[in-house]
Amino acid sequence: MAQVSTVTGMVNAQDLGTTLIHEHLRNQDEAVHNQWPSAGAAKEEPPHEVAPGEDYDIAVREAKAVVDLGIKTIGEPTAMFLGRDVNFMKRVSEETGLQVIPCTGIYTYDYLPQFFLNRDADQIAEFFVEDIEQGIQGTDIKAAFIKCAADEPGVNDNIEKLHRAAARASIRTGAPIMAHSRPASNTGPRQVEIFIEEGVEPSKVQIAHTGDSDDLDYIEGLLEKGVWIGLDRYGLDIFLPYERRQATAKALLERGYADRMFLSADSVATTDWFPRNVLEQLIDAGAANDWTIRIVPEKVLPELREAGMTEEQERAMMVDNSVRWLTG
Numbered sequence: 001m002a003q004v005s006t007v008t009g010m011v012n013a014q015d016l017g018t019t020l021i022h023e024h025l026r027n028q029d030e031a032v033h034n035q036w037p038s039a040g041a042a043k044e045e046p047p048h049e050v051a052p053g054e055d056y057d058i059a060v061r062e063a064k065a066v067v068d069l070g071i072k073t074i075g076e077p078t079a080m081f082l083g084r085d086v087n088f089m090k091r092v093s094e095e096t097g098l099q100v101i102p103c104t105g106i107y108t109y110d111y112l113p114q115f116f117l118n119r120d121a122d123q124i125a126e127f128f129v130e131d132i133e134q135g136i137q138g139t140d141i142k143a144a145f146i147k148c149a150a151d152e153p154g155v156n157d158n159i160e161k162l163h164r165a166a167a168r169a170s171i172r173t174g175a176p177i178m179a180h181s182r183p184a185s186n187t188g189p190r191q192v193e194i195f196i197e198e199g200v201e202p203s204k205v206q207i208a209h210t211g212d213s214d215d216l217d218y219i220e221g222l223l224e225k226g227v228w229i230g231l232d233r234y235g236l237d238i239f240l241p242y243e244r245r246q247a248t249a250k251a252l253l254e255r256g257y258a259d260r261m262f263l264s265a266d267s268v269a270t271t272d273w274f275p276r277n278v279l280e281q282l283i284d285a286g287a288a289n290d291w292t293i294r295i296v297p298e299k300v301l302p303e304l305r306e307a308g309m310t311e312e313q314e315r316a317m318m319v320d321n322s323v324r325w326l327t328g
């Protein structure tokens with residue numbers, strides 16, 4: 001029976017259950033955090049920063065809340081530069097019972113440190129393979145998928161190298177790829193093209209954040225290549241308002257794509273990307289609404305059921321697609 005790596009060990013793929021494929025238990029700049037350990041994450045009441053240990057408490061609170069809503073597993077795409085900490089994930093998982101699927105990879109839109117600037121795709125792939133085959137950060141917790149990203153700067157040289165590294169690690173290990181994309185910059189088609197050039201089966205590739213667009217021609221263009229798509233930023237109205245996300249989901253369900261789509265929120269239990277008061281201002285200004293790990297089970301799914309989503313479609317998106325993408 002196919003198995004999937006979680007932070008608490010291997011589980012039978014059939015036991016993943018209802019899964020949110022793209023949620024972050026914590027997001028922090030690892031270099032800043034290492035150099036200035038007192039630098040806080042931003043989330044709750046201004047003006048205070050998140051106190052040491054509070055990020056853990058908030059992650060546990062959010063994980064428990066989503067378990068209570070029937071979610072059994074999350075895909076946790078916190079890679080290098082997002083502050084990946086597999087022991088933090090493991091503690092949250094053990095305390096809450098939420099199964100957490102960790103990744104390897106590098107999250108950047110352009111910048112690479114000298115270490116990776118001066119190494120080629122094959123040498124970078126070695127690091128991803130090590131995480132998948134040996135374990136992450138000195139543990140025996142193995143990465144289950146590979147993360148990479150392309151955003152506003154497009155698929156420039158550094159980003160292309162990382163996509164090729166992800167592809168080569170995928171081919172060597174069988175691990176699937178999750179590629180952060182930016183539809184507004186039309187990154188998806190080029191990302192898919194690189195993976196296919198490298199010989200990766202499209203069924204191993206998930207183009208995250210495709211749901212930031214409601215251009216059905218763009219979306220179907222990706223689906224026709226045979227990749228998975230993420231409608232995975234519910235609540236992040238700054239990229240696409242909620243109602244337009246839901247209209248897109250309904251249209252895609254009507255066109256028969258339930259077995260190619262994931263629903264998630266790309267939530268962060270805490271983040272240090274902004275000072276806390278600035279984050280509050282952005283949210284107050286409408287950048288995000290109900291943007292939590294809870295939004296899909298609490299709001300998105302009930303509305304889609306109301307709109308006629310069948311049990312089979314829901315099961316495909318929330319249970320079976322994860323198994324097929326992770327083990328296919």
Ligand SMILES: [Zn+2]
Nearest residue numbers: 022024077266
């Ligand atoms: Zn993400």
